[in-house]
Amino acid sequence: MTTLLERSQYCVERARSLGADDVIAISVRSESRQVRFSQSQVDISQQWNESVTSVFLAKDKRIVSTEVRNWAMADAALDGLLKLARASQANPEYAGIAEGRFRYPSARTDPKIKEPGDLSRHVHCAIDAAIEAGAKRAGGVLQTRNEQVALASSGGPEATDDRTAIELSIRAFSDGEASGHGVECAARLSQFRPERAGEKAGEIAVAARNPADGTEGRFDIIFDPLFFGSVIGSLSSMASAFYVLAGLSMYAKKVGKKVASEAVTLIDDPAQPSLSARKFDDEGVAVRRTVIIREGVLKTLLHNTTTAAQFKTRTTGHAGWIAPSPFCPALVSGSHSKEELFEEVRDGLYLTNTWYTRFQNYYTGDFSTIPRDGILRIHKGELDGSLKNIRVSDNLLRFCKQIEAATKERQHVHWWAEADPPSFSPYVLARKIQLTKSAM
């Protein structure tokens, strides 16, 4: 039985011997577990085991890749990959892969997540907390991740990583349409408190009872970390140099320019403990804290070696297989307590979650997104009833310039494809955000 690192090393050596110029191989063995539940009952418990070696190679600037799942077929797959490269065409933009050796941050895995026992106990703990907070039923998903990763590269980097994480997403329902959503994300089981997410979801579901129809107009809004996690996902993804080059980002020609208010400092810090913590990117470059936006000014895009060369800069350590991508973005905390932030709002809204964010034009940032779960009215800093049937319809660059303040308190958030990738967000106050609603 070969180790993961030996598999990666073998692929690199063999591909090089077959004539490849650059080769990177990443072997991953993963075991993920999940419990899905609805109506306060478990619907399905799942486990996925996967073992795969992904191989990327370049020959005369022709870049190709494959995935080897059946190790007995590795030689044939590599032979085929070289043939594929010969049949391909050169990418003049290709600028090679990272070279040299790197010092990697230490991994902080939790062996307890690897053998978590019966996960449904955490589910019932969260459901009970939601019910105790006043909800009538709850649904959601609990998932653990356990991955061993080994990278070898003809450029020099060689590294292994051991990644573990646990997350819970729970949506609680009270009367009629009233619902609340809470998440709990942790890199260590000892820091995982499912009851906290259940309680928050239950409390919002209760506060969201008897919603009135919302109205159109511009409103001062406090965004929950779960809602703003979705915004962070859009902002950080659009910072990928690949999407800028493809015309799918509002950050084209904006490095060094104001793209948000001074309250906005956005970073990516993959080394900190999180759901998506990692030691290196897909070229084997050691990850590091990258400031994307500092006090409203776009400082850098996210790069791999090739996009960095196009922008005459250096890789930021965000290589993905094709496009650079954020791993664990975070909005830097503000100075307000949560209570102080709410006191800043005389008449406004507290939006607890959103979904279905879609762009009319990525280049300009025109978008809309649909708040879901508690849409709570704020009057003189206090919660004052709930609303329904509204949509945030604005421009994301303008939206970011309307951000006025954020809390010291931050939460690690992730759920489904909406608040993704996993991020850290405080509560955020933005002024005069445009809301629309259905018109008959």
Place this chain on the structure above:
Amino acid sequence: MDEDLAEFALDLAMGQQASYAEVRAERHLINQLVMKNGALDALLAAEDEGLCVKVVAKGGIGFASTNELTRPEVKRLVGVAVKLARSARRKEPIVFAEEPAVDTRWEVRQEIDLAGVGPEQRIEELNSIDRSLASLEVAVPGRMLAASDERVEKYVVTSEGTRIRSKVPRLNTYAYLTVKDGAETQQAYRQFGGCGGWELQNQWRVREVLAAEAQALGRMIREGKKSPEGKTTLICGSEVAGIAAHEASGHPTEGDRILGREQSQAGGSFITQAMIGTRIGSPAVTIMDDPTVEHSYGHFVYDDEGVRARPRFLFKKGLIHEFLHNRETAARMGTRSNGSSRSVNYNREAIVRMSNTFVAPGDHTEEELFADVKSGIYMKSFTEWNIDDKRYNQKYIGREAYLIENGELTTPLKRTIIETTTPGFWMAVDAVSRTVRYDAAHCGKGDPMQGIPVFTGGPLVRLREVYMK
């Protein structure tokens, strides 16, 4: 594919006192290409083979998958699945609606076998599209093209005696275009897809379609006027009718949503079990979901639970008529599955999914639809869209839209917006044209997310007295 290993897994599961077991073994041969502004950024060829075991034990469901295809691993996997099922501790045990056992095989024919299409040909297809776009008079500085195909072999075997072997080749091309004129930009996303061989790529005429798209966006920038606000007549192009059929008819009639199983992710539905027969649209509105459309992107003959596919009438003459069911949701609603259980691969559970969802054709010609409009708007295609998680409030913004004056298309219109409710949309329909056109799409649902291939589609659909923004 190792059918013996699948049978081995099934026998093991039933030996461990599962009340039901299902094994799905799949092999996917995959090709993917990504080209950005003429540069080939990715060319992938890969094989993915594995199997999953789904068991019902003590009233719960356990699911486990692996790509390590050895007997010891499969033995371990079955043990895991049974243990997971038993851990559910459900008050209401999971049961499945009755289905006859089936022993059959089916496959989708290819005129030009994908196996015989080399990488050079796949690359040249994207090159020719990119060259065509780059040579237009209108500037297209953003050209993101991607193409993929996969040949899927599947073997589904259940403890009830079902054994189904299938082979489905499927291909897909999509494009993000950014058109620029002066300082203004417009963007379009277009997707083409179907089940079959390389002949589909030729039929789609992607070069011509995308060139026309880019030119239309250029015209929108140069000549487009602000769209008039207020109540008017709206004619939706087939692309707009198709997205409305998918979002505001297909999704809200999914049985698992109605029962709340997806409520924490893709959401629920404003439609309840008791609403069968309730009016939701005008008598002109019939909406179908039909997996039997040959060579469609959402085509299948048997679903992933071994249930025979058939056309479903979701709305019939304006009334809610039928929900999409798998065997689990059907049992809970006291009915039969209508073959809606689909998954994207062996490592994902099969859940209730749409296939090809479209507004059924009406009895008007397209000319008749326009001739009867003194003043109105034609929204040929859409860009930004979304809908709330109960599938009630939705918004579509026009990508290509025109003013209609005395039955004729006149001024191009920018940012034509309809923001309305599901009954508000369908009740306003007064006429539907005869010809259905389809668009390929990937529908997102499930956790982990499963982007399943579907068609959306429709004829032209005319709405009276709707509020446009």
